[in-house]
Amino acid sequence: MQPKLYVAPSWHTTHWRPEDITDEQLKIWKEETILVIEKNRAIHAENMKKFAQLFGLVRDLFGTKSIQEKYLLKNDGGYAANWHSYSLNFKESVEDKVNRCRAEAEKIKKTKESEKEQLELLAEAVLWLKARGRALGLDFSAENAIQTANDIAFFEEVERRREYIRKNGPIGFSGQNCDGPCSGWDGESKRCECGNRRVSWTYDDLSFKDPSIYGEAY
Numbered sequence: 001m002q003p004k005l006y007v008a009p010s011w012h013t014t015h016w017r018p019e020d021i022t023d024e025q026l027k028i029w030k031e032e033t034i035l036v037i038e039k040n041r042a043i044h045a046e047n048m049k050k051f052a053q054l055f056g057l058v059r060d061l062f063g064t065k066s067i068q069e070k071y072l073l074k075n076d077g078g079y080a081a082n083w084h085s086y087s088l089n090f091k092e093s094v095e096d097k098v099n100r101c102r103a104e105a106e107k108i109k110k111t112k113e114s115e116k117e118q119l120e121l122l123a124e125a126v127l128w129l130k131a132r133g134r135a136l137g138l139d140f141s142a143e144n145a146i147q148t149a150n151d152i153a154f155f156e157e158v159e160r161r162r163e164y165i166r167k168n169g170p171i172g173f174s175g176q177n178c179d180g181p182c183s184g185w186d187g188e189s190k191r192c193e194c195g196n197r198r199v200s201w202t203y204d205d206l207s208f209k210d211p212s213i214y215g216e217a218y
């Protein structure tokens, strides 16, 4: 009479790589694992029942605390072996591994994308500077092309806005809370029209592709 053997799910007995596991596969394995656990629980109950019978028999034959009883407790022949010794923690053994692998792949993909975007921006900056008569290697380098383009775009935009103000009059500015009446800022002076606030040009995330600037009190 042999104890009934426990069963193992296929993810436990086959070789697999986390990067190859699809959601569909995860679902199949998860369902399989639930069935396997149910099966092993039943096998364990059956084995324990048989072991109890065997134990009873030994006691009947040899009395309690016999050497045979001791031997049986120590070497139960696998009857009472706990089926949890099969590592059936599906989450830890499979799901977590797959998720870690996916997160890592996503991170690498994002890094590559941002490197590509940065390279494209650099190419645009070089063309943008060349269109303004700036020579690569002379007026700017690949390392500072984007920053140089941004700086030039800032000064160009300041000029453009000043031109507008000269034609249309002073503009409002951020932090304009002068005490008396004030028509705003001319885009050139250090102070607003009433003289109450110091003002200068500033920006948020300025780019040569979108050089938005505004006046701000400081």
Ligand SMILES: [Zn+2]
Pocket: 178, 181, 182, 183, 184, 192, 193, 194, 195, 196, 197
């Ligand atoms: Zn003012």
